[in-house]
Structures are given as C-alpha cells and as structure tokens.
Amino acid sequence: MAIIQNELGATGVDEYVIDGGDTVLSLDEGCVCCSLAGSLASGIKRLTERFHPERIILETSGLANPVNLLATQDTWADLARLEMVVTVIDAVHGLDMLATSDIARDQVRSGDVLVINKCDLVDPLVLDTLRSRLRERNPRAPMVTTDHGQLHPGLLFDAGTDDDLPPSRPAAPLLRRRNHEDEAFSAVRLAQPTDLTREALARWLDALPPDVFRVKGVLRLADADGPQVLQGVGQRWELSPLGRPFADEPFLVCIGRNLAEAQLSFGE
Secondary structure (H helix, E strand, O other): OEEEEEOOOOOOOHHHHOOOHHHEEEEOOOOOOOOOHHHHHHHHHHHHHHHOOOOEEEEOOOOOOHHHHHHOHHHOOOOOOOOOOEEEEEOOOHHHHHHHOHHHHHHHHHOOEEEEEOHHHOOHHHHHHHHHHHHHHOOOOOEEEOOOOOOOHHHOOOOOOHHHOOOOOOOOOOOOOOOHHHHOEEEEEEEOOOOOOHHHHHHHHHOOOOOEEEEEEEEOOOOOOOOEEEEEEOOEEEEEEOOOOOOOOOEEEEEEEOHHHHOOOOOO
C-alpha cells in the first residue's frame, strides 16, 4: 500500500509527521482537486512503477472537492481506478459546514463511506441531527461513527481481488465543479517569531478570528525541548514533540475563509 498526501498551501505538515518512507508521496503547493490534477497522475505513475502497490490511498486536503477529482479520472485511468471516496465529517463543526459550504455538501454527496469523527465531543442530540442532515444529502453511503479517528481499516477496505473492483465512477454532470477558491478558502504560511513561548502561542491562538478554522505547523518554542508539532481545529489545539530532527525553518499554516482580509501576523 502507498499513500499520496495532499495539503492545501505551500508548506505541508504531514510530510514531517508521517514516517512512511518512499511509499508516502507529498503533493503540496495546491489541491489535487483544483490545480494539481496533472501532478496526481505523475505521482501515481511514480509509485506504481517503483513499488507496484495493490492500493494507493489519496489523502486530500480537507477542502478538496471529490466531484472535481472524479472529473479528472481520464488523466490517470490507465494507471489506477477509483475504488471509493471516504468522507470524514467533524462532528463538532459538521452542521455549520453543511449549512455554509457547497464544498462540504459535495464532499458528503460524493462519499461512498461517511465517517463521523470526534463523536465524543458532541451531545447525542447534535450527533443525531448531524446524522439526519448527512442522510438527507447521501442516502446510499454507509455511515460510521468514531472518536480520535479510531476506525478498523476492515470497515473501509475489503479483501476482494482486482476483479471485484468497480469501474471508474463517472463524474456527476449536474454538479457545478466548485473549489475552495469559490468560497474564499485559502491557506497562509507564517514564519515563527523568535523566542516564542507556550504562553505567547496560546494567547495568539486564542485571539485568532473565527474565520481561521485550522492551524498546523512545526515550531521551536523557547520553553520546550526539540521541535513541536501544532495541530488545531476551531478552538481546540495541542502540541506534541516531533520526535525527529528538523532542520527547516519553523512555521505555522492557517487555513480558513477571507484570510487576506484578516491580515494575519504570527506572534502579535
């Protein structure tokens, strides 16, 4: 099995965190559902020629639109065929995203399996309402609930042969192919200020505008040993040791809406 991971923005974090060796390929500087369709084809070719994997997992940006990915199948159909689309829904923010984002609605509509994560953080009534909204958008897909991303892979991947796989799925012609730029979503990379402490970082994160819904990066803090990985969604964030050498400049990536208007600056 091989992995292609794609993050929005010029700098990815997963490439520093995931230790998959040569079988993990990073495609950054754009989104495979928007500007990197050609790069996806070349990435599949590199992996298949070198490792001959039975499966390739494409981990897209959270803002990727599967409708657009389906529309690019002709560029890589001779290399691979799409087995399924797995859509992961954040239980905390799922209802808001479904109400405000066409991309989120397309993600749900295109999913062959819907995984609701972070179920431990929401009230059962909220979870039931979210399930209902998802079923309205996609009545056919199996729905799985979990927390902390703990999901047995057997629920997603069967043990069938290649002959059991479906043919490439057609793109839905009646859906307009929206992308993250249509909804003013973008990513901003910020350099870390020197002598940054945990306390100063916490103050800065708490003061971020609500349009910033995702933060991630690799930092060097004045009061922590070794490089630290920052992961945050909404008002929740955590730091953990990177656990390996890090020779690059520390950075943080903010993902959200209307970030150009927010004029973000790190450490102020």
